[in-house]
Amino acid sequence: MAAQGLPVFADIELAAKRIQGEAVLTPLLENVKLNALVSGRVFIKAECLQRTGSFKFRGAWNCISKLDPARNKGGVVAYSSGNHAQGVAAAAQLRGIPALIVMPEDTPEIKKANTKSYGAEVVTYDRATESREEIANSYVAKRGAVLVPPFEHADIIAGQGTSGLEIVAALQACGVVLDDMLVNCSGGGLTAGIALAFSERSSKTKVHPVEPEGFDDYARSLRSGVREKNPRSSGSICDALLTQQPGEMTFAMNKGRLAEGYVVSEAEVRRAMRFAFETLKLVVEPGGAVGLAAVLSGKAAAKGKNIGIILSGGNVDPELFADILAET
Amino acid sequence: MAAQGLPVFADIELAAKRIQGEAVLTPLLENVKLNALVSGRVFIKAECLQRTGSFKFRGAWNCISKLDPARNKGGVVAYSSGNHAQGVAAAAQLRGIPALIVMPEDTPEIKKANTKSYGAEVVTYDRATESREEIANSYVAKRGAVLVPPFEHADIIAGQGTSGLEIVAALQACGVVLDDMLVNCSGGGLTAGIALAFSERSSKTKVHPVEPEGFDDYARSLRSGVREKNPRSSGSICDALLTQQPGEMTFAMNKGRLAEGYVVSEAEVRRAMRFAFETLKLVVEPGGAVGLAAVLSGKAAAKGKNIGIILSGGNVDPELFADILAET
Numbered sequence: 001m002a003a004q005g006l007p008v009f010a011d012i013e014l015a016a017k018r019i020q021g022e023a024v025l026t027p028l029l030e031n032v033k034l035n036a037l038v039s040g041r042v043f044i045k046a047e048c049l050q051r052t053g054s055f056k057f058r059g060a061w062n063c064i065s066k067l068d069p070a071r072n073k074g075g076v077v078a079y080s081s082g083n084h085a086q087g088v089a090a091a092a093q094l095r096g097i098p099a100l101i102v103m104p105e106d107t108p109e110i111k112k113a114n115t116k117s118y119g120a121e122v123v124t125y126d127r128a129t130e131s132r133e134e135i136a137n138s139y140v141a142k143r144g145a146v147l148v149p150p151f152e153h154a155d156i157i158a159g160q161g162t163s164g165l166e167i168v169a170a171l172q173a174c175g176v177v178l179d180d181m182l183v184n185c186s187g188g189g190l191t192a193g194i195a196l197a198f199s200e201r202s203s204k205t206k207v208h209p210v211e212p213e214g215f216d217d218y219a220r221s222l223r224s225g226v227r228e229k230n231p232r233s234s235g236s237i238c239d240a241l242l243t244q245q246p247g248e249m250t251f252a253m254n255k256g257r258l259a260e261g262y263v264v265s266e267a268e269v270r271r272a273m274r275f276a277f278e279t280l281k282l283v284v285e286p287g288g289a290v291g292l293a294a295v296l297s298g299k300a301a302a303k304g305k306n307i308g309i310i311l312s313g314g315n316v317d318p319e320l321f322a323d324i325l326a327e328t
Numbered sequence: 329m330a331a332q333g334l335p336v337f338a339d340i341e342l343a344a345k346r347i348q349g350e351a352v353l354t355p356l357l358e359n360v361k362l363n364a365l366v367s368g369r370v371f372i373k374a375e376c377l378q379r380t381g382s383f384k385f386r387g388a389w390n391c392i393s394k395l396d397p398a399r400n401k402g403g404v405v406a407y408s409s410g411n412h413a414q415g416v417a418a419a420a421q422l423r424g425i426p427a428l429i430v431m432p433e434d435t436p437e438i439k440k441a442n443t444k445s446y447g448a449e450v451v452t453y454d455r456a457t458e459s460r461e462e463i464a465n466s467y468v469a470k471r472g473a474v475l476v477p478p479f480e481h482a483d484i485i486a487g488q489g490t491s492g493l494e495i496v497a498a499l500q501a502c503g504v505v506l507d508d509m510l511v512n513c514s515g516g517g518l519t520a521g522i523a524l525a526f527s528e529r530s531s532k533t534k535v536h537p538v539e540p541e542g543f544d545d546y547a548r549s550l551r552s553g554v555r556e557k558n559p560r561s562s563g564s565i566c567d568a569l570l571t572q573q574p575g576e577m578t579f580a581m582n583k584g585r586l587a588e589g590y591v592v593s594e595a596e597v598r599r600a601m602r603f604a605f606e607t608l609k610l611v612v613e614p615g616g617a618v619g620l621a622a623v624l625s626g627k628a629a630a631k632g633k634n635i636g637i638i639l640s641g642g643n644v645d646p647e648l649f650a651d652i653l654a655e656t
Binding site for chain 1: 352355357358360361376377379381418438602605606607608609610611612642646647649650653654
């Protein structure tokens with residue numbers, strides 16, 4: 001299968017073998033209090049416990065582990081709001097090749113610091129006025145590097161899909177079939193990977209994207225059938241979910257597979273992060289909490305159902321986290 | 329085996345069957361950054377993800393699930409700094425019997441609120457001037473209730489020991505034998521249970537208690553061979569680890585099984601809690617972080633070793649957590 005083509009289910013199975021021993025097989029948790037609160041069963045894929053603190057390491061390693069260090073001395077280049085940055089930086093370090101990451105200036109400090117901690121070079125840009133693709137491509141040309149896009153790549157999508165494979169395997173072991181699987185959605189790579197995994201292994205489950213208010217391009221695109229754009233490129237607490245529109249590849253994969261999208265408010269996201277702290281004992285970043293927010297807010301009806309959510313990342317600055325804890 | 333006698337390994341196996349489906353089989357995690365930092369492999373039993381936010385539900389349910397609601401209308405009484413309180417309250421609620429819990433006035437608010445949320449009646453006392461045992465016993469007499477002690481009970485110790493059984497099982501599945509297992513220690517129930525499990529299933533592993541400064545009664549008792557007392561009964565950030573001296577039963581079990589105790593400072597505990605937030609993405613309370621603190625501080629040497637730690641609880645007030653995040 002060419003890297004330009006759309007991935008198929010077998011690519012996820014291959015990816016699962018590649019990431020084994022390097023990525024964390026994250027737990028699928030259930031919480032009695034959460035279940036009681038929503039009168040259903042909620043299965044929580046804790047990807048905040050993944051290497052680099054988000055699911056992004058899966059796709060990055062699936063892609064970068066294929067590169068030959070001797071033939072790729074120019075290393076890799078990526079653009080990312082922060083979690084893909086860390087995934088790529090860690091994967092490149094593990095593979096022994098250099099990484100340059102183009103990140104927005106306003107990305108959380110913890111994401112910049114972590115990316116550098118994996119030995120990557122970080123270049124920042126202005127989310128509102130500059131094109132991260134252009135900056136990244138100029139470095140690719142200059143260095144003879146390989147571009148590792150955040151979602152428009154078969155290896156990336158297949159890698160993210162391994163989380164879906166793990167969710168289904170864990171549920172099958174206890175005889176549970178999900179009614180709904182909620183996936184935190186930005187460019188749609190994680191969503192496409194999980195929807196592909198479920199289409200093969202749990203086809204009765206409806207897969208829903210979840211987005212923050214103002215950045216509901218996927219929900220709108222699913223309704224209109226074409227890739228809609230968001231009016232803004234910044235201004236949500238969910239820094240990880242600000243992609244301007246669905247990816248071309250991801251939308252081609254997702255449009256026939258996804259059920260309606262859910263959209264949550266900033267207040268609902270903050271409440272979900274507090275709930276994760278108080279009850280789940282997990283550190284979740286804003287973009288990682290939208291699925292939980294959809295369940296807690298009742299926007300995704302859970303009563304009498306089996307619902308899957310993914311806490312997709314936990315890279316949040318301590319200042320913001322403390323601020324959210326201070327609310328009542 | 330009488331409840332007054334010391335538990336044996338078979339009691340842990342029975343307890344494991346009893347708690348199945350009610351307690352969470354918590355994950356044993358590994359973190360690449362932590363391993364790199366200490367140049368060893370650290371296996372993290374995340375008991376903060378346990379039902380009620382600490383390991384205490386294991387022992388409470390192992391004990392209380394045996395009670396017949398028809399014959400125990402007086403319910404159960406317990407005294408606890410907060411985590412045993414929640415474990416007993418949740419177990420009693422699940423069993424359908426009333427619970428009265430005697431808690432220190434200065435216990436974290438989240439622990440009082442959670443205990444009440446499981447339907448228990450809470451009575452507070454002054455840690456410095458009153459005897460919680462006396463208060464509890466007066467209610468036991470008045471109500472015809474059953475006392476569920478925090479550690480001096482075979483069912484409690486065997487229940488806590490199930491966490492040790494799970495740790496060894498998870499490690500055996502990946503062919504790892506621990507050199508050292510660090511156990512956060514107060515009265516010694518968790519330590520006794522884990523040391524018993526390891527003595528049977530992983531006898532080459534040294535089991536060490538870990539305590540906060542000023543409350544190192546177990547470390548001193550292991551050195552002197554008799555049960556030493558702490559000079560104070562309050563005044564540590566580790567509210568869960570303030571028992572005045574080793575339990576009689578737990579010390580009888582532990583004195584021949586434990587290796588030297590480690591003692592960590594408040595600053596080391598706070599640093600460990602921040603590390604858990606930033607890197608592990610787990611919410612850990614002060615008393616739950618002493619084992620991690622021992623590893624991060626270098627007091628427990630990890631270089632080239634396989635070390636087990638247990639994050640024994642995550643019930644921490646948001647104000648304190650925010651305060652700890654604000655430090656650099």
